[in-house]
Amino acid sequence: MQVRYFAHGPKAEAELWYQALETAFEDEGAPLGLTEIDEARQIYEACAYLDVADGGADRAGEFAEVTGVPLGEVGCEMLPDKDWMAEVLAGLKPVRAGRFLVHGGHDRGKVDADDISIEIEAGMAFGTGHHGTTAGCLMMIEEELLRRTPRATLDLGTGSAVLAIGAAKFGAIDVLATDIDPVAVAVARENASANGVSDRVEVIEVTGFDSPTIAERGPFDLIIANVLAGPLKEMAPDFAAHLSESGRVILSGILVDQGAGVLDAFDAEGLRHVKTLTMGEWVTLLLER
Template structure:
């Protein structure tokens, strides 16, 4: 039995609620939230949808309303047909092209175009299908890094979700050592399945990918495979600020840091934290309301790691 709670509000209000949700560490992991515009000709009118594998309680409705901070919009409840409710939330996932990458679900064909890499990511996996502006922006920025002559031998993707950005890094630098991590243990099987479906070998050798569960960089696997000359973190502005010192310790002098998950209004705070950790901006791009930052660690600071 699946249910959905729906709230309609201005785009800024819904986006702020989504950010509050990501920062709510005690949020029920079974409840998936999505936010989107109601129609292409109404870009400022958005809907927030919360999918539940059960009938929502008063506490569930109160938790959703709390994401809006002040006065919450009206929240409507509706029972859904018996089906995969996460897949329903992602039913409109269409292929995207970002940089040299074409990302699609199994429902769509591969592009098979010279110079383009196809990745197939099932729509039932809510985050990391490439649809979100931050994921697509990272794919584009990774492509720019490669075109600029960046050479990567050891990379890590923090908060990997479906594994897509780690797969993209391996595609661009096929002999690099790869590490992917996520705070959610469910992502282990997700990444393993997607790696198998996209021909990405798992293991600890060159050209292979290691998957681990970790909060930020707090993992013996991540520490043991450091230092990195590329670290990717597509998470949220708050955690990016908190993790900036850890990123400074994990990235080699002269190494690269690719950050996303921050709104353009949050960029200044993230950049200040990274500046204090020894990073300088190499390039930035925006995708919708989101910033994607490519930073480099100052080459004159010794790595204070192992």
């Protein structure tokens, strides 16, 4: 039996809930949703379709714990037997970011000759490219790779490898992609292979910058990190230590009101602000040494 668990709130909160749900239920590939339900008040719904065994324990508590939503505010809806993953896939529209088109296999026919295709399936979790931070990073990547070809590129916290795949395809460059989660690493490798860039995208499991491979491949001319504001600020010294003298950094996963704090942390390490791209409640930052 499948149950749809959901919560309603302002857009920024609902997006954070959605991100938390992606991380928490990635192993079981649970279909997720983020939908505007009240345009006038800007209220959004974040939901997760979770399997519940007949007679098994209700999972509303899991949803509440993951999102931080009070248990009494978590809604649930019993669902008939249905292929909900197929439903989610059918509802995911291609995302365009500059020349990039992020899409599922069901939308291959919508890729134009001039598009740079990045095919990511929703069932693989870890990000399908439908978040504003991903689009912002892809647009920044395109600008940077038009400006110059980096000698070495790092995608820190790669998730589904959307950004690493995009950089490898657009610039015909090699990218070192990392993630802390072994399942994410496996998924990223599968995605790189499915997109024909497994020879250019190397994916490794590592926490932060603590890897001999990172030390050997650096210093990097371009470091991309779509993570969260807190970890980015903590790792600012590591970014500076692994960046080349003319290197640049693309950062996202940052809410608009968190941007100044992230910039201050990196400025303290000698990285100056070059550009900010705002996508809804989120910003993508470009910095250089």
